[in-house]
Every structure is written in structure tokens, then in C-alpha cells.
Amino acid sequence: MRLSNLFGKTQRQVPAEAEIPSHQLLLKVGMIQQVAAGVYSYLPLGWRVLRKIETIIREEMDTAGGQELMLPVLQPIELWEESGRHRAFGEGLFTLKDRRGRRLVLGPTHEEVIIQLIRQHVRSYRDLPLMLYQIQTKFRDEPRSRGGLIRVREFHMKDLYSFDADEDGLDISYNKMVEAYRRICQRCGLPFLAVEADSGAIGGKDSQEFMVIAEAGEDEVIYCPQGHYAANKEKAQSAKAPLPAEELLPLVEIATTGVGTIEELANFLVIPHSRTLKAVFYWADEELVFVVIRGDLGVNEIKLRNTLKCFDLRLATEAEVMTAGLVVGSASPVGLAGVKVVADDSITMGANFVVGANKPGYHLKNANYPRDFGVDILTDIALAEAGQGCPKCGEPLLSTRAIEVGHVFKLGTVYSENLGALYLDREGRQRPIVMGCYGIGVGRLMAAVIERNHDPKGIVWPPSIAPFQVYLCPLAGDEQQVVSKAEEIYRQLQVEGFEVLYDDRSETPGVKMNDADLLGIPIRLVISPRTLERNGVEVKRRWEKSTELLPWDEVIQRLPALIASFGSG
RNA sequence: CGGGGCGUGGCGCAGUCUGGUAGCGCGCAUGGUUUGGGACCAUGAGGUCGGAGGUUCAAAUCCUCUCGCCCCGACCA
Structure with missing residues (x-):
């Protein structure tokens, strides 16, 4: 390709609104152009990279046994009402009406559609296992797009769906995908972390995200420095510091005028936060929920949502709390009736806690579960944070920002049961197909590669996707x-x-070299009067500082090794 | 949805407070001089100042409404 013919110019300035490196560089190089919030055009250079990443993904999916197909973007809304995800996605679904007034959605993902396909074609255990995938444009009306290609509303995504006869089969398919994802990241030159993830309201059991550590990431990963544990903060657990065992003391009411928060309570009584129990109120699908957790911990709303199996969850307003007969600032699970109580299991780790008295200006000392109060649900709903102990080894956990490039999960039979995807087993019994689903955001992966492979001069593409x-x-x-x-x-x-990108422009050396660095092409060959004099070509690898002069008849044979040396130094 | 900010030639920005014939840099075009790290000189093209309404002799500037975009948060299989 002659650079003089290439559509798209490099820019000297980029808008101040582009804040993260990948966004700035994508614009500066001329790989993307924004059309609307979270909607981009891909120019030839950007599209080439995207297609290379797709090719790698395709190869690994095929190797793992996947078969590629193509599914519609336009999907009848009834399919989504049938699966119940119409509600789960809510406003995130792009919807439209056709000329007859039928409501359609622009597919944000394709479980529903592919199950419809499967229902018709898979009737027997002999048709399983099966892995089908597609790479295509998907749409989600995100509340807020951000960071260039990190979070957009129209995006390229690979989704593979696995169909198995039983859980063992699912495990095999799942592991194949995890392995394929490792290889994809490696081939794209991306260091990644596979972490435990939340599978969402209608997800299944096991779920992992493939995370690329980057400041620009929108997720937070909690991990053990010894490598024993890593999880998305949404899902993460930590060892809750146990308190020394002590004899249960009798409940005592104490005056605590002007004390409302845990902070104030701990200061007032000169006790650690962990000796108190915190009350937090949520409004979950039309119902008030009383949450109790040890005072040193915070509530993980995603865990809470999963526990309650609700769609809408938000903090309750003060008015809603008071209407339920509770005293804000001094609410108590002791003596409570008529309100659903969800407790974190930390309330069993310790004794003689201070809790509210449900009476303005008073608290209770020495409250103990279950002696003094009952709960409806007792489980882990605590927010894990850096500094707390690793659930495996106790070492203090660390935290980092990361970009989620892939997400795999075991769906199980949730969808096949809801949507009637059944097969006949060997004994002639009808059973639901066991499913898994595995996604990769292609554009986001491209952005992640840039986040991890750039210097002050520009991008440094791994040769595999340059x-x-x-x-x-x-x-x-x-x-x-x-x-x-x-x-x-x-x-x-x-x-x-x-x-080859041939810079045939009559620009000054400075311009050409700077563009070469900005574009990040792995190998730069310079020919000038200076190199000609010595019958050679100057070779420079983008990721190294030094150049070398090679006799020009040797260059071609040396190139493959030079390109392959990426990442080895 | 809450908070903050921004819409002015292709790109980046000033001008708005205090109304008076729209400016700078980059890029682009033409000619010339340059050529190993974003050169220089000269000439030139290009803008209904996001949109609508209003105030005024006069609006990029003041008022009202509206559309779009960015950042933080909420939210996000």
C-alpha cells in the first residue's frame, strides 16, 4: 500500500475530550472516527487491525471445534419477552417498530435467537455436543459510552454458544473455551488475568472474565499477590477477620444522643467498627429490605441483587425507611417484624455487637445472633476490598483497574428450560440442553492492545495484529x-x-519518521543516500531504540526473524 | 437519571463576562527554497458561530426553548 493512496491521515491534534491513550492514538492515527455517542466508523487502518484480530479469534474458535454462522441483528421482541431478558436488559435494549407496528430489538447478544435455531435442529443426544459462534455487530444502549472503543453502543463481538447433553459435557466445552481465550490473548500480545466473575441476574454458575490490567479499565479486579485468587470486585470474596470468641453478655440499652453513623458510634463508644452491626436499607422491586452487616464491611449490591433475585435495587429513601416504622440512624434488627432481613455472614463472626435500638438516641450493647434477633437470609453479601485477607491464604488482597475483553460462562439449563430447547437422551427421556456462552469484544480488545502497547511516540503493534x-x-x-x-x-x-506500507510521500524526514512511530508498524526500513552509499537498508524494530544497517539483498530473508523477535526482549 | 463542562472553516482553540462587519495555530491548494526526527517564504481557498424563537438600530456574544457531545457518579448478560 502506498501511503499517498491510503485513506485517512494522521492528526497532529486530538480533541481534549479523548482522555485515555488508546482513544487518543486511535484518533491520531486515523483509525476511527466518531459518528455519535458510542458509535464509530472504522477507517482502513483500524479495520485492518480489527479484521486481523477477528481472524485470530476465528482460527481459535475453529480449532476448539466451533462452527461459524451468522445471526440476525433484527430480532422480534417476543423472543426477549419469552426469555425474560426483556426485563433484565431493560433500557439497555435498542428497540424499534417496523412499518406494521411490530416491535423489534437490535440484538445486544444472541442467546434467544440461537436457541430458536437449536430447538429446530437439535432433537437427539446424537446432535451434541455442539459449538456455534458468530462475529458480528451488536447493540446495547449503554447509559453512558466512554473511553473511545472501551465502551460503545454499537460494537463487534464474537459470541460462541456451547450445547451439551450434561454438566460434564459443559465442563469440557467450557475448558476448551478458556484455553482458546488464553491463546487468543497470547497471540494478540495481551497479558491477561482470568478472574472469577459475576454471572448476572439470569446467568448460570461458573463465570470467568479475561481481564487486561490497565488504568483506563472500567472494572476493578481484586487479587491475591501470591496468585491464589483473583476476582472481579462485583463477585470478590475476602476473609472476614474473625473476632476473638467471648462469652455472650446480656443485652443493654445505652444512650447515644446525636450518634447516627457507624463512624460516630465507634468514636463515641471507643470501639472498633467491627464491634458494631450496620443497618442498610434497600428498595428491591417494590419491597423494603433490611440489610445487616458487620460495621467494618460494606454491602456488595450485586451479591445482594443475586441473593434477592430482583431486577431493580436501590438504596431506600429516608421516608421509605421511616414509613416502615424504623428509626434512621438507630435502626435495629432486634425486635423487628414485618420487614425482610438479609444478613451478611459476618454477623456470626464476633459477639456482643452494638446495634441500633430502633429508638432515637439509643443503641443496644451485646446484641448476638441468633439469640437476640432473627434474619430471613444469612449469606455473603459483603464488598471485598483491597487490604482485606485473601480467601485462600489470608495475605492482604490488592486491587487494580482492568479492561474486560472476554467473558465466559456456564449457563446451564436456564435458557433451554425457559425457551424449551430439549433433546432426547439415550433412554428416550426428554432433557434440557446444557449451555455455555463465551464472548469477546473485538474493538475493545483492540483498544486494550493499544493501552498495553504504546510509548510517547505512538502505538507499538504486536506483529500478529499490526x-x-x-x-x-x-x-x-x-x-x-x-x-x-x-x-x-x-x-x-x-x-x-x-x-508493506510504502511512504512514498515527499514529506520531510521528521514527518515520515514520526508517522512511522505513531502508526506503530513493527519494522521500519529506511533508504536514503546515506544507506545507498553503503549498499544497505536501515532496519529498525518499533519496540527497540537502535537501528542496524543490513545489506539490501539480505533484508528480505532476515525480515521474518526480525518480526518474530517481538516480545522476546 | 444526578453533578460538572463543551458545541465557532477539515482538526485543535481564542473571541461570549462588557453586543458594533469572525480571529489564531495546524492542515489544505499554488509557486519557490529545503530534506536523517513534526522545515521556511509568498499567495490563496475554506465558517448561515449546533438549531429554533425572542430582545435590539445591531447578536457568536443577552433571554427562552431545543438538539448533540465529553467527564464524574448512578447504571451496565
């Missing part, structure tokens, strides 16, 4: 000889099958 392998850069001046040599090498490189 838009071109070689940047051929004559610094000609008046020398016609330089130009004809460059043309000759350009032809040879093409004949040998290299992807």
Missing part, C-alpha cells in the same frame, strides 16, 4: 536513485508476501 508488517521509508531528497531503489524493494517485499 495493520502492516513493514514501513518502507525512503528519505529521498533529490536522489532519484533512492526512489528507484525503494520502488524495487517495495515490489520485492510484495512478491515475498509481506504487508
Whole structure:
């Protein structure tokens, strides 16, 4: 490709609103252009990279046994009402009406559609296992798009769905996908962390996310420095510090005028937060929920939502709490009736806690579960945070921002039961198909690669996904000889099958070199009067500082090794 | 949805407070001089100042409404 013909110019300035490196560089190089909030056009360079990533994904999916197909973007809304996810997605669904007034959605994902397909074609255990995938544009009306390609409303995504006869089969399919994802990340030059993840309101059991550690990431990962544990903060657990065992003391009411928060209570009584129990109120699908948790811990709303199996969850207003007959600032589970109580299991780790007295200006000392109060649900709903203990080894946990590039989960039979995807087993019994689903955001992966592979000059593409392998850069001046040599090498490189970007512009050396660095093509070849004098070509690898002069008849044979040396130094 | 900010040639920005014929840098075009790290000189093209309504002799600037975009939060299989 001659650079003079390439559509899309590099920019010298980018909008101040582009804040993260990948967004700035994508714009600066001229790989994307924004059309609307969270909607982008891909210019030739950006599209080339995207297609290379797709190719890698395709190869790994095929190797794992996947078969590619294509599914519709336009889907009847009834399918989504049938599965119940119409409600789960809520406003996130793009919906529209056709000319007859039928309501359609722009597919945010394709479980419903593929099950419809499966229902018709899979009737017997002989048809299983099966893995089907598609790479296509999906739509989600995100409340807020952000960070260039990190979070968009129209995006390229690969989704593979696995169909098995039983849980053992699902485990096999799932593990194949995890392995494929590892390979995809490796081939794209992306260091990743596979972490435990929440599977959402209608998800299944096991779920892992493939995270790329980056400041620009929108997720927070909690992990053990010894490598024993890593999880999305939404899902993470931590060892809750146990308190020393002590004899249960009698309940005592104490005056605590002006004390409302745990902070104030702990200061007032000069006790650690962990000696108190905190009351938090939520409004969950039209119902008030009283949450009790040890004072040193916070509530993980995602765990709570999963526990309650509700759609809408928010903090209750003060008015709602008072209407239920509770005293804000001094609410108590002791003596409570008529309100659902969800407790974190931390309330069993310790004794003689201070709790509210449900009476303004008073608290109770020495409250103990279950002696003094009951709960409806007792489970883990605590928010794990850095500094708390690793659930495996107790070492203090660390936290980092990360970009979620892939997500795999075991769906089980939730969808196949809801939507009637059944098969007949060997004994002729009808059973639900056991499903898994596995997604990768292609554009987001591209952004993640840039986040991890750039320097102050520009992008440093891993050769596997670089838009071109070689940047051929004559610094000609008046020398016609330089130009004809460059043309000759350009032809040879093409004949040998290299992807070459030939900078045939009559720009100054500074401009060309800076563009070469900005674009991040792995190998830069410079031809100038200076190199011509010595019958050579100057070679520079984008990720190294030094250059070397090679005799020009050796360059082509040395190129593959030079390209392959990425990541080894 | 809550808070903050921004819409002015292709890109980046100033001008708005205090109304008076729209400016700068980059890029682009033409000619010339340059050529190993974003050159220089000259000339030139390009803008209904997001949109609608209003105030005024006069609106990018003041008022009202509206649309779009960004950031933080909420939210997010």
C-alpha cells in the first residue's frame, strides 16, 4: 500500500475530550472516527487491525471445534419477552417498530435467537455436543459510552454458544473455551488475568472474565499477590477477620444522643467498627429490605441483587425507611417484624455487637445472633476490598483497574428450560440442553492492545495484529536513485508476501519518521543516500531504540526473524 | 437519571463576562527554497458561530426553548 493512496491521515491534534491513550492514538492515527455517542466508523487502518484480530479469534474458535454462522441483528421482541431478558436488559435494549407496528430489538447478544435455531435442529443426544459462534455487530444502549472503543453502543463481538447433553459435557466445552481465550490473548500480545466473575441476574454458575490490567479499565479486579485468587470486585470474596470468641453478655440499652453513623458510634463508644452491626436499607422491586452487616464491611449490591433475585435495587429513601416504622440512624434488627432481613455472614463472626435500638438516641450493647434477633437470609453479601485477607491464604488482597475483553460462562439449563430447547437422551427421556456462552469484544480488545502497547511516540503493534508488517521509508531528497531503489524493494517485499506500507510521500524526514512511530508498524526500513552509499537498508524494530544497517539483498530473508523477535526482549 | 463542562472553516482553540462587519495555530491548494526526527517564504481557498424563537438600530456574544457531545457518579448478560 502506498501511503499517498491510503485513506485517512494522521492528526497532529486530538480533541481534549479523548482522555485515555488508546482513544487518543486511535484518533491520531486515523483509525476511527466518531459518528455519535458510542458509535464509530472504522477507517482502513483500524479495520485492518480489527479484521486481523477477528481472524485470530476465528482460527481459535475453529480449532476448539466451533462452527461459524451468522445471526440476525433484527430480532422480534417476543423472543426477549419469552426469555425474560426483556426485563433484565431493560433500557439497555435498542428497540424499534417496523412499518406494521411490530416491535423489534437490535440484538445486544444472541442467546434467544440461537436457541430458536437449536430447538429446530437439535432433537437427539446424537446432535451434541455442539459449538456455534458468530462475529458480528451488536447493540446495547449503554447509559453512558466512554473511553473511545472501551465502551460503545454499537460494537463487534464474537459470541460462541456451547450445547451439551450434561454438566460434564459443559465442563469440557467450557475448558476448551478458556484455553482458546488464553491463546487468543497470547497471540494478540495481551497479558491477561482470568478472574472469577459475576454471572448476572439470569446467568448460570461458573463465570470467568479475561481481564487486561490497565488504568483506563472500567472494572476493578481484586487479587491475591501470591496468585491464589483473583476476582472481579462485583463477585470478590475476602476473609472476614474473625473476632476473638467471648462469652455472650446480656443485652443493654445505652444512650447515644446525636450518634447516627457507624463512624460516630465507634468514636463515641471507643470501639472498633467491627464491634458494631450496620443497618442498610434497600428498595428491591417494590419491597423494603433490611440489610445487616458487620460495621467494618460494606454491602456488595450485586451479591445482594443475586441473593434477592430482583431486577431493580436501590438504596431506600429516608421516608421509605421511616414509613416502615424504623428509626434512621438507630435502626435495629432486634425486635423487628414485618420487614425482610438479609444478613451478611459476618454477623456470626464476633459477639456482643452494638446495634441500633430502633429508638432515637439509643443503641443496644451485646446484641448476638441468633439469640437476640432473627434474619430471613444469612449469606455473603459483603464488598471485598483491597487490604482485606485473601480467601485462600489470608495475605492482604490488592486491587487494580482492568479492561474486560472476554467473558465466559456456564449457563446451564436456564435458557433451554425457559425457551424449551430439549433433546432426547439415550433412554428416550426428554432433557434440557446444557449451555455455555463465551464472548469477546473485538474493538475493545483492540483498544486494550493499544493501552498495553504504546510509548510517547505512538502505538507499538504486536506483529500478529499490526495493520502492516513493514514501513518502507525512503528519505529521498533529490536522489532519484533512492526512489528507484525503494520502488524495487517495495515490489520485492510484495512478491515475498509481506504487508508493506510504502511512504512514498515527499514529506520531510521528521514527518515520515514520526508517522512511522505513531502508526506503530513493527519494522521500519529506511533508504536514503546515506544507506545507498553503503549498499544497505536501515532496519529498525518499533519496540527497540537502535537501528542496524543490513545489506539490501539480505533484508528480505532476515525480515521474518526480525518480526518474530517481538516480545522476546 | 444526578453533578460538572463543551458545541465557532477539515482538526485543535481564542473571541461570549462588557453586543458594533469572525480571529489564531495546524492542515489544505499554488509557486519557490529545503530534506536523517513534526522545515521556511509568498499567495490563496475554506465558517448561515449546533438549531429554533425572542430582545435590539445591531447578536457568536443577552433571554427562552431545543438538539448533540465529553467527564464524574448512578447504571451496565
